[in-house]
Amino acid sequence: DWSSDVCSSDLVRIMTGAPLPIGVDSVLPVEQTDVVGENIRALKSLPVGKNLGSVGEDICCGDTVLAPLRVLRPQDVGVLSSIGQSQVTVVRRPRVRIVVTGDELLPAGEQPRGSQIVDANGPMLNALVERDGGLPNHPGIVPDDPDAILAAISEDADVILTSGGSSVGQEDHVPMLLAQHGQLAVHGVAMRPAGPLGMGTFNGRLVVLLPGNPVACLWGYDLLAGRAIRRLGGRNTDWPYRRACGQLTREVVSSAGRLDYIRVTIDRGTVTPVTSSGASVLSSTTRADGFVVIPAEADGYSAGSEVEVFLYD
Numbered sequence: 001d002w003s004s005d006v007c008s009s010d011l012v013r014i015m016t017g018a019p020l021p022i023g024v025d026s027v028l029p030v031e032q033t034d035v036v037g038e039n040i041r042a043l044k045s046l047p048v049g050k051n052l053g054s055v056g057e058d059i060c061c062g063d064t065v066l067a068p069l070r071v072l073r074p075q076d077v078g079v080l081s082s083i084g085q086s087q088v089t090v091v092r093r094p095r096v097r098i099v100v101t102g103d104e105l106l107p108a109g110e111q112p113r114g115s116q117i118v119d120a121n122g123p124m125l126n127a128l129v130e131r132d133g134g135l136p137n138h139p140g141i142v143p144d145d146p147d148a149i150l151a152a153i154s155e156d157a158d159v160i161l162t163s164g165g166s167s168v169g170q171e172d173h174v175p176m177l178l179a180q181h182g183q184l185a186v187h188g189v190a191m192r193p194a195g196p197l198g199m200g201t202f203n204g205r206l207v208v209l210l211p212g213n214p215v216a217c218l219w220g221y222d223l224l225a226g227r228a229i230r231r232l233g234g235r236n237t238d239w240p241y242r243r244a245c246g247q248l249t250r251e252v253v254s255s256a257g258r259l260d261y262i263r264v265t266i267d268r269g270t271v272t273p274v275t276s277s278g279a280s281v282l283s284s285t286t287r288a289d290g291f292v293v294i295p296a297e298a299d300g301y302s303a304g305s306e307v308e309v310f311l312y313d
Helices: 074-082 121-131 146-153 174-181 214-232 283-287
Strands: 013-015 018-020 033-036 039-042 095-100 135-137 159-163 183-187 198-202 205-210 242-248 259-267 270-273 290-294 306-311
Touching: 095 121, 095 146, 121 135, 121 159, 121 214, 146 159, 146 174, 159 214, 174 183, 174 198, 174 205, 205 214, 214 259, 214 283, 259 283, 259 306
Parallel strands: 095 135, 095 159, 159 205, 242 270
Antiparallel strands: 013 018, 033 039, 183 198, 198 205, 242 306, 259 270, 259 290, 290 306
16 A cells, blocks of 8 residues: 555645655556556556646635525535534524414314314414425414413423414503513504414513414415514525515405505416405415515506515415
8 A cells, every 4th residue: 555655745646535646647547447457457548637626716714605694515524524513613503492382273183163263273374484494393272261371472492483362452461471471562563364473571571462263374474474584694685585576456455554465367478366265265375385474665556567476485
């Protein structure tokens, strides 16, 4: 083994970890050779520099290997390991407690009975938090009881998301509890849907109050909660939706001073609002290709207007 007799100062190139002596300018793979007795016959000619790895051809001293605020991919972990970094400083994924309240709710997977409905918001929020880099915790439905709700929002987490009980009805305990035991900074936003949206802090942690109607819950999450979770996790705060432009096939009406969320379909550049668009009709979002936002300073868009569509996929 000649390589064991060559001192490090004589090594200039490395191929798959094997050092080569001075004077070697290419390497012929063994499968391109033929052994005849004590002789080795080359079956192929090689250009200079073939099958050699030069020092610094991958990463040079002073190179920026990975930029800050980058979500590490498997190949990134491999590169870090290759330069001797077994540990790097990262931003921890935020822990998100999902508190879904409602005596009328049944757990996912059960069949509706009587006046009860199956929880859609819990599984949906769980998936949204995972999409945005958070660690969701949704152990089950919380009854419409102030003590049970207070115990749930007191659990250890970086962000608390509540769904349901966020308005001003008799059973809407969450705003009152947050105002009494924490800080209710915002309650009620000029938007449709998700008007009862709220935000505050509890024991120094962010709390976002999301409505119980599923579409309002989805829109409220995207507008406020998702951005906050992505920011805490060191990610881009922009909406994670591709964008497309098209012309409206019919008028959409809003009220000046109110932000509106319009579900739409898009086909070959034409944008059509979805007919069934109530805040409780979650299937409108599965039938839609995306949504259009009417800003507060506008009172709607006329037919033929060019609009920007945020695509759900």
